[in-house]
Amino acid sequence: MDSFVISNVKNIRGESISVRVSGGKITHIGDIVTHQNEEIDGKGKMIIPGLVDMQVHLRDFKQAYKETVKTGTQAASRGGFTSIACMPNTQPCLDNLETLNDLKEKVSEEGYCKVFPIAAMTKDIQGETLVDYKTYKDAGVLAITDDGRGVQKDEVMREVFEEAKKYSLGLMQHCEVEAISKGASLHEGKKSKELGLVGQSGLAESEMVKRDIDLLREIGGHYHVLHMSAKESVEHVRKAKKEGLNVTCEVTPHHLLLCDEDIPNEDTHFKMNPPLRSREDMLCLNEALLDGTIDMITTDHAPHTPEEKAQGLDDAPFGIIGLETAFPLIYTYYVKNEKMSFEKLIDLMCIKPVEIFKVANGQLRVGDDADLCLVDIEQSKVVDAKEFYSKCENTPFDGDDLYGWPVLTICNGKITYKDSNYDF
Numbered sequence: 001m002d003s004f005v006i007s008n009v010k011n012i013r014g015e016s017i018s019v020r021v022s023g024g025k026i027t028h029i030g031d032i033v034t035h036q037n038e039e040i041d042g043k044g045k046m047i048i049p050g051l052v053d054m055q056v057h058l059r060d061f062k063q064a065y066k067e068t069v070k071t072g073t074q075a076a077s078r079g080g081f082t083s084i085a086c087m088p089n090t091q092p093c094l095d096n097l098e099t100l101n102d103l104k105e106k107v108s109e110e111g112y113c114k115v116f117p118i119a120a121m122t123k124d125i126q127g128e129t130l131v132d133y134k135t136y137k138d139a140g141v142l143a144i145t146d147d148g149r150g151v152q153k154d155e156v157m158r159e160v161f162e163e164a165k166k167y168s169l170g171l172m173q174h175c176e177v178e179a180i181s182k183g184a185s186l187h188e189g190k191k192s193k194e195l196g197l198v199g200q201s202g203l204a205e206s207e208m209v210k211r212d213i214d215l216l217r218e219i220g221g222h223y224h225v226l227h228m229s230a231k232e233s234v235e236h237v238r239k240a241k242k243e244g245l246n247v248t249c250e251v252t253p254h255h256l257l258l259c260d261e262d263i264p265n266e267d268t269h270f271k272m273n274p275p276l277r278s279r280e281d282m283l284c285l286n287e288a289l290l291d292g293t294i295d296m297i298t299t300d301h302a303p304h305t306p307e308e309k310a311q312g313l314d315d316a317p318f319g320i321i322g323l324e325t326a327f328p329l330i331y332t333y334y335v336k337n338e339k340m341s342f343e344k345l346i347d348l349m350c351i352k353p354v355e356i357f358k359v360a361n362g363q364l365r366v367g368d369d370a371d372l373c374l375v376d377i378e379q380s381k382v383v384d385a386k387e388f389y390s391k392c393e394n395t396p397f398d399g400d401d402l403y404g405w406p407v408l409t410i411c412n413g414k415i416t417y418k419d420s421n422y423d424f
């Protein structure tokens with residue numbers, strides 16, 4: 001089906017519209033006369049731009065048992081995403097042209113959405129030796145990170161800033177001073193005390209945010225704080241933005257909706273890095289989300305197998321998955337609960353990431369790639385991790401009753417996900 005019309009859908013302002021898709025592009029929005037055989041009847045559904053997620057761990061290669069390009073992008077499509085960024089801490093890692101090309105090839109062969117590779121800041125994410133960033137530019141890389149770790153050495157980070165500026169590469173930092181965090185599995189607070197475990201303070205994150213903002217002020221470029229979690233970090237970013245520095249940041253649904261007090265017993269589905277912090281931190285992130293300090297929502301989708309997650313709080317790997325729950329979570333707890341407008345949600349999950357990182361495509365406009373999604377805001381459904389398209393089930397939101405489920409996702413004019421309970 002190269003040309004079709006999605007009719008009877010409502011846009012986020014509640015207006016009834018029809019959208020024509022032809023040759024992979026949106027060719028018309030508005031009143032369209034259709035012939036029955038070219039019509040997708042979207043009655044009662046909302047139409048939104050395809051979602052964009054700037055932080056996804058696709059695994060694959062030596063970690064294909066956790067996730068592959070195929071299953072990760074299928075999970076993205078089921079979650080309403082049409083563009084995602086692939087973090088470089090794959091094995092082997094994305095610090096060279098060959099692996100970047102291998103990833104590109106996999107995406108073109110088995111991908112269900114657009115994938116934008118983010119390359120490593122330093123060789124093998126060790127924080128020691130820089131990679132030749134010119135190779136990245138030639139491979140179309142837009143930003144770099146050592147995500148999973150932050151660059152510890154000040155002099156190395158200074159060099160990263162200088163080289164990245166030369167090639168206009170965005171810097172995405174996983175902010176963690178390891179001398180402070182000591183790899184602790186929980187936030188230092190109520191829960192760590194209760195369990196008698198060593199915790200990591202929010203300063204582990206914010207001290208790196210502070211150092212990097214000082215470098216940004218001196219050297220310039222674009223600096224982005226990944227999965228911001230601590231109230232001290234929020235303050236540094238807020239001040240830097242007031243100064244007019246080119247700093248941006250993101251937050252995950254789990255850091256917005258959960259805090260350390262919510263961790264049941266020693267449930268490793270609540271273990272991620274940065275950890276769930278205090279209630280005060282969580283409230284501060286919520287305030288920053290609504291006042292515009294936080295630019296976007298990302299999932300930090302990090303698949304781990306049940307066996308890996310069964311190792312107990314100290315030994316289980318950090319990370320949870322998020323692609324298939326992010327939109328319903330934010331829709332339900334913010335838009336439906338009237339804390340946020342639908343426009344703001346689209347800004348956070350579509351428009352801002354596109355503006356900031358120059359990925360595709362974030363809006364519904366004639367002439368753009370047909371990347372879009374229909375969501376059902378009337379029918380609630382309980383999260384069932386067993387139904388995930390992801391290879392893994394490590395989510396703390398299993399069992400939540402949510403609204404706003406994507407029911408049809410289209411990327412480049414092709415259907416990439418269809419909920420079989422709906423008659424499209």
Ligand SMILES: [Zn+2]
Pocket residue numbers: 147148149174226227273274
């Ligand atoms: Zn990270």
